[in-house]
Amino acid sequence: MKRFAALFTQLDQTTKTLVKVESLASYFSEVDDQDKLWTIAILSHRRPKRPVNSTMIKQWAAELSGVPFWLFEESYHVVGDLAETIALILPEPSSQSEEGLSYWIWFIKSMTQDGEEEKKAKMKQAWSCLSAVERFVFNKLLTGGFRMGVSQKLMTRALAKSTGLDENVLAHRLMGNWTPDTTTFADLILSEDPKEDDSRPYPFYLAYALEDAPGSLGNHSDWLAERKWDGIRGQIIIRNDELYVWSRGEELVTDKYPEYHEFKSILPHGTVIDGEILPFKEGKPLPFAQLQTRIGRKNLTKGILEKSPVIFKAYDLLEWEAKDTREWPLKKRRERLASIVKEFSSESLKISDEVVFSSWHELGIEQERSREYYSEGIMLKRLDSTYRSGRKKGDWWKWKVEPLTIDAVMIYAMRGHGRRANLYTDYTFAVWDGDQLVPFTKAYSGLTDAEIHEVDRYVKKNTIERFGPVRSVTPELVFEIAFEGINKSTRHKSGVALRFPRIKRWRKDKPKEEANTIADLLSLLDIYG
């Protein structure tokens, strides 16, 4: 664990990409294959299953540190990170461990089968032989949510550097449904012709947000425009009569969308389509919230499938007749895609229609109508572009509609996590209903560091009541809240749920009396809900 902890420290001490790649590359050339494989797994979000819950861990850590449980909780509120709190609060280790990362992962996995007493004994054993940083890393592996400030892309670069392999080849090999238990470093990374893996998707090409006017993209006839659908980006793979559905988070989600299962008998072997998993009923898209209700479910009941059915809106063709088509120009890929969707027709497979336009001005008018189509804006794709991997500037742009906004009063504040631990950064906002303030949303991001500090000071000086990490504050500060959509909700007091709420700006110019009302909010619901 020492070497892995040292890597973590190196990565944590810098924000410079070059230094990170350098640290990772030299780590990869030092540790054994099993540790390499686990490091890759962790950095690509493949973690061992969590064997213990946080309440248990907190109790054991408090006990071992000799502090009462409430004091542990208070410390946790201040630190804002459980793994770190435990690492800081435990007494100095009594011994050292020379075991590497893989051993400790095995150790964590071994706990899944244990009873509570055995788990506790194992935790104590681990904590008493790991240094503060090792403990932190160990706790993070145990509790999940481990971010090392390294994206998969950056990790792939480092791996390319240490193995001498091409970055794109590696990116492809790293995808798919592997875990360190089902493969080896040699099989996954080094083997020229890796095990036949029909499920393996292509890396998604991601668009950048368009910041300037579309006129900056040059001649409009070089571009294809389509709606930016508000679902989940996905990839449909048909190989050897099997269907695989991948979401952008590189999750295999085939089972979650039975609507697509007929594709395997309709589409031919060697077809891969990029598109959107879109909630869709009676000829039009449903709000994203409808899709959300079925994402987390293990059992998809008939009721849910009837209430929130999905279709696949096809954007692009990545493989046809078992051949990679990503080097074809977009124009050719789209034409073939259109004919495929037409020929192998399915109720659940639709092409994402082109938005026809003869000038940027005309497209601007269409863009402003995006909400009428339940879409988030317009996608612009260069007609002669290839399908690239990852987020690359130049060929694909998303041109989103202006968000909806409402002015609201802050009434609760909660401490943040990570970089913002110990600062009050998470707020609850309310609108007026007569002379009452009704909470309707939380929002986290959007303020500058200086503003966060200013609000933090306000919260600490104007606390009315405390409930654990949350404080109610004197209603005074007004913020403009921006959001992408609004829906009816039975779970919220206000009766509405917002999509992507965030703070647009601090309205220091507005007294609290001039914030919006619940009626304003409900009229937005009428128009856009």
Add this chain to the structure above:
Amino acid sequence: MLLEFTDRGIYCPQAAIFIDPWKPVDKALITHGHADHSRWGHKHYLCTAAAAPVIKYRLGKVNLQTTGFGEIHTINGVKISFHPAGHIVGSAQIRLEYKGEVWVVSGDYKLEEDGLTETFESIKCHTFITESTFGLPIYEWRPQIEVFQEINNWWRQNQALRKTTILTGYALGKAQRIIQNLDDSIGKIYTHGAIENVNEILRQQNILLKDTIRVTAEIPKEEYIGNIVIATPSAVGSSWIKKFSPYSIGSASGWMNLRGARRRRSVDRGFVLSDHADWKGLNTAIDLCEAEQVYVTHGYTSIFSKWLNERGVSAGIVETQFEGELAEIGESTEKEEEV
């Protein structure tokens, strides 16, 4: 009560004196020269001889009387004496005794010897008023010798990479502690003007500080390469710092114990080094003074007093004027005044 908690600060009615008051008063006893303890506008000041020069420099012409450590001043029957607090040079705990009842006001303090500051002295008392800046069990300092090894190693590494090393700390106290414990065989020590002003004052009172050079516009940029610059916390992200490029920048503070604070600071390295007592230090100080009653101020007051009460030490809270819980987040209490 021998001492009362008023909206102007801690007050002794029998002697008609305040301790570290935050609003103008007639007579003020000052524990040390940091801005949140020694404020402008009082008619009479009393502090230690070692703390006086900086206070005079900061506050200008004030009516200031000094005392040696342990010297007893009697005012209307109250025996008042100052005792080392170990926080910064000249910092004191203030002991008050009246008719056999003893109170001690800690001011800010730390127990570890730092090679520069008068060592903390535990005073037996009936009532102890303690700070609690780091009054949570997550704050535990490593011995400073280990921290300075880390700092010196980092300086050597930067030197090998032909970079300037910049380390930030409060101009009064932390900066001098750093200077005194750096390995100056590695290179030269440069200082920000605000820090060098304090250095000059301390040298005039015969404190032997290591040699330092004030950063000035005349010094060619190349001179800094491989050497170390001690700067104030406000220098982080300022334009002043650009001329030292290429550099690696670090911060030395107790708040660096938390990863979130380290990352917020946006420095390359955070060194956990504080002039306040850590959790163990606070508890040790309270055990040693054998007080029956403790009052907790400055910091995690409610948590720390609850902890003491559970341990069987009767403890209450003293709210400081406007701070409330500002100390809780650290950044707000960084004493960034340009001394």
